[in-house]
Amino acid sequence: MNPAPLTDFSKLCIHTMTTKPWDIETAMDKYAEAGIGGITVWRQWLEGQNIEKIGDDLRARNLEIVSLCRGGFFPSATKAGLDAAIEDNQKAILEAAELGAPLIVLVCGAIPGQSLENSRGQIIDGICKILPLAEEHNIKLAIEPLHPVYADDRSAINTMASANEVCDKIDHDLLGIALDVYHVWWDPELKKQIEITARANRLFAFHICDWMTPTADLLNDRGLMGEGCINIPEIRALVEANGFQGFNEVEIFSNRWWSEDQGKFLSDIKNAYLNHC
Amino acid sequence: MNPAPLTDFSKLCIHTMTTKPWDIETAMDKYAEAGIGGITVWRQWLEGQNIEKIGDDLRARNLEIVSLCRGGFFPSATKAGLDAAIEDNQKAILEAAELGAPLIVLVCGAIPGQSLENSRGQIIDGICKILPLAEEHNIKLAIEPLHPVYADDRSAINTMASANEVCDKIDHDLLGIALDVYHVWWDPELKKQIEITARANRLFAFHICDWMTPTADLLNDRGLMGEGCINIPEIRALVEANGFQGFNEVEIFSNRWWSEDQGKFLSDIKNAYLNHC
Numbered sequence: 001m002n003p004a005p006l007t008d009f010s011k012l013c014i015h016t017m018t019t020k021p022w023d024i025e026t027a028m029d030k031y032a033e034a035g036i037g038g039i040t041v042w043r044q045w046l047e048g049q050n051i052e053k054i055g056d057d058l059r060a061r062n063l064e065i066v067s068l069c070r071g072g073f074f075p076s077a078t079k080a081g082l083d084a085a086i087e088d089n090q091k092a093i094l095e096a097a098e099l100g101a102p103l104i105v106l107v108c109g110a111i112p113g114q115s116l117e118n119s120r121g122q123i124i125d126g127i128c129k130i131l132p133l134a135e136e137h138n139i140k141l142a143i144e145p146l147h148p149v150y151a152d153d154r155s156a157i158n159t160m161a162s163a164n165e166v167c168d169k170i171d172h173d174l175l176g177i178a179l180d181v182y183h184v185w186w187d188p189e190l191k192k193q194i195e196i197t198a199r200a201n202r203l204f205a206f207h208i209c210d211w212m213t214p215t216a217d218l219l220n221d222r223g224l225m226g227e228g229c230i231n232i233p234e235i236r237a238l239v240e241a242n243g244f245q246g247f248n249e250v251e252i253f254s255n256r257w258w259s260e261d262q263g264k265f266l267s268d269i270k271n272a273y274l275n276h277c
Numbered sequence: 278m279n280p281a282p283l284t285d286f287s288k289l290c291i292h293t294m295t296t297k298p299w300d301i302e303t304a305m306d307k308y309a310e311a312g313i314g315g316i317t318v319w320r321q322w323l324e325g326q327n328i329e330k331i332g333d334d335l336r337a338r339n340l341e342i343v344s345l346c347r348g349g350f351f352p353s354a355t356k357a358g359l360d361a362a363i364e365d366n367q368k369a370i371l372e373a374a375e376l377g378a379p380l381i382v383l384v385c386g387a388i389p390g391q392s393l394e395n396s397r398g399q400i401i402d403g404i405c406k407i408l409p410l411a412e413e414h415n416i417k418l419a420i421e422p423l424h425p426v427y428a429d430d431r432s433a434i435n436t437m438a439s440a441n442e443v444c445d446k447i448d449h450d451l452l453g454i455a456l457d458v459y460h461v462w463w464d465p466e467l468k469k470q471i472e473i474t475a476r477a478n479r480l481f482a483f484h485i486c487d488w489m490t491p492t493a494d495l496l497n498d499r500g501l502m503g504e505g506c507i508n509i510p511e512i513r514a515l516v517e518a519n520g521f522q523g524f525n526e527v528e529i530f531s532n533r534w535w536s537e538d539q540g541k542f543l544s545d546i547k548n549a550y551l552n553h554c
Contacts, residue, residue, distance in 0.1 A: 112490040112506040116463065149426040151463035152490045152506045162465050186393065186428035188439050213389040213429045218492060229389040229429045 003237035005274075006248070012273050013038030013066045013247035015207075016045045019262045020253075024054055032061035034266055038247045039063045041099060043070070043092065051098040059100065066247050067178075067205060068092060068101040071141070073109035074126030075119040075156065082122060085109070089130045097137040103204055104134075105178045106143050110156040119156035120166065127170055134174050142178035142204040143167065147186075149218060160184055160193030167202055176202030179239065180251065182209050182222060185230040191238055198242030206239050208232055208277060209252045220253045224268060226276030236277060248277060280514035282551075283525070289550050290315030290343045290524035292484075293322045296539045297530075301331055309338035311543055315524045316340045318376060320347070320369065328375040336377065343524050344455075344482060345369060345378040348418070350386035351403030352396040352433065359399060362386070366407045374414040380481055381411075382455050383420050387433040396433035397443065404447055411451050419455035419481040420444065424463075426495060437461055437470030444479055453479030456516065457528065459486050459499060462507040468515055475519030483516055485509055485554060486529045497530045501545060503553030513554060525554060 006012075014036055016027050024045040031039055039058060046054065058065055071092040076082045089104075096104050108123045110116065127141065134141055145163040146155035157163050163177045177197050184190055197203045210228030215221050225232055236248065250269055257265050283289075291313055293304050301322040308316055316335060323331065335342055348369040353359045366381075373381050385400045387393065404418065411418055422440040423432035434440050440454045454474050461467055474480045487505030492498050502509055513525065527546055534542050 115508065116465070147426070148424060148463040149492075152488055152492075158463055159465070165465075186425040186435055188393070188436070188442075211429055215426075215429075215495060218495065231392065 003233055003240050006277055009035050010037040011247050012036050013040055013249040015040045015069060015249060015251040017042045018250055018252045020258045021262050028058055028061055028063060030266060032063055034270060037064055038066040040067045040069055040249055046095055051095055055100040065099060065101045066249060067103040067105055068096040068099060070105045070107050072106035075109045075111050075114060075122040077111060085126055086129050090133050093133045093137055093139050096139045103140040103142055106141055107146060108143060108155045108157045110151060110153055112152045116151060116156040123156060124166060124169060131172055140174050140176060140204055142176050144178040144180055145183055147183040159187055160197060161189055164193060164196050176204035178205035178207060180207035181230050181232055181235050182211060194238050194242055203239060203244050205249060206244060206246060207249045207251045217255060220255045222252045222254050224252060225272040232277045280510055280517050283554055286312050287314040288524050289313050290317055290526040292317045292346060292526060292528040294319045295527055295529045297535045298539050305335055305338055305340060307543055309340055314341055315343040317344045317346055317526055323372060328372055332377040342376060342378045343526060344380040344382055345373040345376060347382045347384050349383035352386045352388050352391060352399040354388060362403055363406050367410050370407060370410045370414055370416050373416045380417040380419055383418055385420060385432045385434045387428060387430055389429050393428060393433040400433060401443055401446060408449055417451050417453060417481055419453050421455040421457055422460055424460040436464055437474060438466055441470060441473050453481035455482035455484060457484035458507050458509055458512050459488060471515050471519055480516060480521050482526060483521060483523060484526045484528045494532060497532045499529045499531050501529060502549040509554045
């Protein structure tokens with residue numbers, strides 16, 4: 001299945017983490033100059049900054065603020081840890097509101113040695129506790145199922161099916177799913193689960209990058225689209241056939257790319273976007 | 278759920294790959310001295326050897342030959358590659374027969390850039406082509422679903438559900454599944470899929486080790502039982518509650534452990550077996 005080719009950058013969004021060496025001012029100027037349509041801001045880029053002003057500056061450059069990354073990490077072995085996670089997620093909601101981001105991506109969390117089932121319970125509790133503040137500010141929350149390789153310490157939600165199950169249990173219009181091809185490309189149930197997600201109107205975000213063979217570093221060796229084995233056009237076709245009209249968000253963590261000239265990288269991202277997505 | 282505690286080594290099997298620095302003669306002497314019940318032989322240990330004699334030597338030491346590792350790697354982009362894989366798997370069947378191993382473990386294979394669906398088709402074709410020879414020698418074949426982190430280049434079968442689907446399609450008494458806790462511990466469907474596997478009388482093997490946090494090397498940083506986050510007793514309880522009575526096979530690939538004294542490692546394995554399985 002081939003999707004309509006991408007011919008411009010109006011639906012291209014870049015995560016500030018993708019061009020990690022750039023601070024927020026540089027990133028917004030460079031993305032705008034390059035004609036990129038959207039930006040997803042990682043919270044580290046907002047630390048100690050005037051967040052409202054950054055929101056204004058982004059809008060002044062015609063960069064649509066797609067989402068804030070990231071909330072989550074709900075599980076903890078202690079009550080204090082659980083409370084701290086709620087507090088941090090509430091802070092993220094306020095930051096999203098100040099910035100003007102309509103959505104927060106949730107990397108839900110996991111703790112080595114605690115059962116994934118227990119962690120999922122804590123995740124559900126945590127999301128329920130932050131939803132009232134999200135309602136107040138009309139901020140959507142998107143669970144990003146993480147690849148099972150991160151089930152030990154980053155997320156107990158490792159498939160679209162599992163994310164859909166959590167969404168079903170909580171059943172709230174502001175709660176949905178962020179699909180990142182890196183995490184779900186291998187799943188034999190992907191088509192079916194995208195359909196379920198879309199039918200429930202909860203496919204909130206679509207992240208792209210590629211899977212390198214071999215993968216030199218489990219966290220920071222993602223590939224530029226086209227460098228790896230993920231059939232991105234096929235997955236984009238699936239989400240679009242199911243009604244998704246949002247941004248294609250480039251989220252690449254890569255020690256290799258971060259060590260390159262970021263202007264060259266941005267130009268390579270644009271080429272890869274047109275040719276391999 | 279707690280299983281009956283393990284109090285002796287009669288159901289402990291060790292893979293020759295676990296004590297990689299030892300050649301086959303050393304491994305069989307050391308395992309026998311340590312009172313280990315079974316051995317799974319990797320094919321590299323048989324290269325250039327008199328395989329029948331090794332089988333006799335193992336039996337003379339009261340080591341039950343649990344399986345031969347490994348066949349599989351069926352997918353290929355070329356006809357020649359597909360044919361070569363069949364030939365190699367037929368060779369493995371003859372080796373298993375010579376050795377006196379009742380079972381071959383299949384790591385089914387995948388090719389970066391070829392769709393997993395296509396690879397699964399080639400895997401099914403390949404298994405069907407080698408089954409006649411397996412019948413002739415009464416050798417069982419066990420599909421080992423591999424963790425999704427290996428979906429790019431090692432196996433297109435990444436869940437118990439997917440392995441069960443392939444077994445359903447081929448539907449042959451000699452074809453079943455090898456469950457390795459390393460590959461499936463994260464799966465929310467694990468309990469359900471173990472039940473399906475057991476009901477179909479196809480749970481042929483049970484492999485144990487642990488998942489390290491962080492994992493320094495994707496292939497060769499498995500942990501000794503108890504070092505990581507996998508709840509091995511819980512999974513053993515599940516397979517035993519479903520009728521599994523086979524060996525608990527210790528299969529640890531670890532640069533760290535391979536660099537230690539292997540006699541000490543074997544003793545640590547025995548302790549971990551009694552205390553963390």
